Amino acid sequence: MHAFNYRRATSVEDAVAAFNCADDGAYLSGGHTLLPTMKQRLAAPSDLIDLAGLTELVRIGVDGDAVEIGALTTHATVAASAEVRGAIPALAALAGKIGDPQVRNKGTIGGSIANNDPAADYPAALVGLAATVVTDRRTIAADDFFTGLFETALEEGELVTAVRFPRPGKAGYAKFPNPASRYAIVGVMAAETATGVRIAVTGAGPCVFRASAMEAALSGGLDPDATLPALSDEGLNSDIHASAEYRAHLVGVMAQRAMAAAL
Numbered sequence: 581m582h583a584f585n586y587r588r589a590t591s592v593e594d595a596v597a598a599f600n601c602a603d604d605g606a607y608l609s610g611g612h613t614l615l616p617t618m619k620q621r622l623a624a625p626s627d628l629i630d631l632a633g634l635t636e637l638v639r640i641g642v643d644g645d646a647v648e649i650g651a652l653t654t655h656a657t658v659a660a661s662a663e664v665r666g667a668i669p670a671l672a673a674l675a676g677k678i679g680d681p682q683v684r685n686k687g688t689i690g691g692s693i694a695n696n697d698p699a700a701d702y703p704a705a706l707v708g709l710a711a712t713v714v715t716d717r718r719t720i721a722a723d724d725f726f727t728g729l730f731e732t733a734l735e736e737g738e739l740v741t742a743v744r745f746p747r748p749g750k751a752g753y754a755k756f757p758n759p760a761s762r763y764a765i766v767g768v769m770a771a772e773t774a775t776g777v778r779i780a781v782t783g784a785g786p787c788v789f790r791a792s793a794m795e796a797a798l799s800g801g802l803d804p805d806a807t808l809p810a811l812s813d814e815g816l817n818s819d820i821h822a823s824a825e826y827r828a829h830l831v832g833v834m835a836q837r838a839m840a841a842a843l
Contacts, residue, residue, distance in 0.1 A: 582624040588633055592716055592741060595629050599737040602627035607739060609652060609691030612683060637690070637741055642667050645747045648714075651690025651740045655679070658689065668709065670751035670769065670842065674701050677755065679762045690740040693725070696732050696787065698817065699763035701755065703788035706743065708769025708780030709751060714742040729786040748773050750802055752842030754834045755783070758821055765822050766830040770838035772802055779835055784816050784827045794835055804840040808832050 585602070589595035599605040606625035608614060609632075617623040631637070637652035642663045649658060658664055659676035678684055678692075678701050692702045693713065705711070706722035713720045716739045725733050734740070748771040755767030764783035768791075771778050777798040779791040793809040811831045816824035 581618050582621060584618075584625055585627040586630065587627055588630045590633055592634060592637070592739060595631055595634065596716055596737060596739055598627065598629045599739075602629070605629055605737070607631055607694075609694075610654075610683075610687035612679075612687050612691070613695050613697065631739075639742075640664060647671070647745045647747065649689055649743050649745070651742055652688045653690075654685055655687050655689070655692075656681070656684040659684065667747050668745055668751060670748075670753045670771070671705055671709070671745060673841070674705050674753040674769070677701065677753075677757070677762070683762075689743055693743070694732060694734060694740050696726055696730050697763070698729055698786050698788075699758075699765070699767075699783040701753075701764055701767055701782060704753065704764075704767050704769040704780045704782035705745075706780075707788050707790060708753075708771045708778050709745050709748055710771075710773050710775065710778060711746070712744045713740060714744060715740055719744075723790075726788050731787075746774065750842040752802075752838040752840065754837035754841055756830050756834060766827050766834050768831060768834040768838045770802055770835055770842055772842075777802060779838075781831055784811075784831055786815075786817065791831060791835065794832075798839075802839040802842050804836045804843065806839075808835060 587598045603626040605627040608630045637650040639650040655675045655678045665672040711722045751771035755764040767782040769780045779794045811828045813824040813828040818824040
């Protein structure tokens with residue numbers, strides 16, 4: 581690990597100011613990706629800005645038909661939240677399947693989506709539920725937030741402060757996990773939203789995506805017995821865990837399981 585300056589932020593404004601003053605700053609949330617890459621010398625920020633003290637970003641609130649979760653809220657807190665379980669049980673179930681207890685008790689929703697690992701669970705939740713990402717500067721629709729492999733629409737120094745989820749009519753999540761890491765080899769969030777059925781897929785490709793052909797086949801609503809169109813394996817991930825062809829098949833299987841969970 582290369583030498584770096586450590587700064588513990590006391591507010592969102594303080595964190596952003598510290599980032600802007602750094603030559604090459606990085607925000608530290610749960611640290612599950614950043615710290616290992618620093619140890620391997622694949623990342624070498626000049627300044628590490630610790631967000632752990634920003635307690636105002638640790639919160640869950642239900643306001644009408646929306647659930648808002650602060651960016652530093654851990655996966656375990658989301659999974660255990662009575663408010664989330666009551667409003668969007670699929671979201672609580674998804675959070676409870678992330679990683680292992682250490683990951684769930686340290687990792688945060690803001691850190692997860694800002695990192696945008698292609699096999700992470702939360703991107704499927706945001707896109708499938710038509711969520712909105714709130715930052716220190718603006719709001720970004722989930723459909724526009726995840727732009728590519730480990731890439732998002734966040735600008736330099738922009739800090740995620742919350743995620744806002746509209747309450748769906750029905751929603752369910754299912755994933756085929758890697759037995760060691762519990763990352764999704766394929767994960768699918770299926771939801772009936774105000775704009776129609778949404779099927780969001782993680783783990784299968786370089787970035788979360790919507791299965792538009794499946795959505796069109798479900799125009800009447802979620803139906804686990806529906807015959808879904810096969811997904812092309814073009815552009816899907818192929819690695820030691822699963823081929824692109826296998827992942828394409830798994831998307832259909834997980835979509836049906838997610839719909840069954842929703843119903």
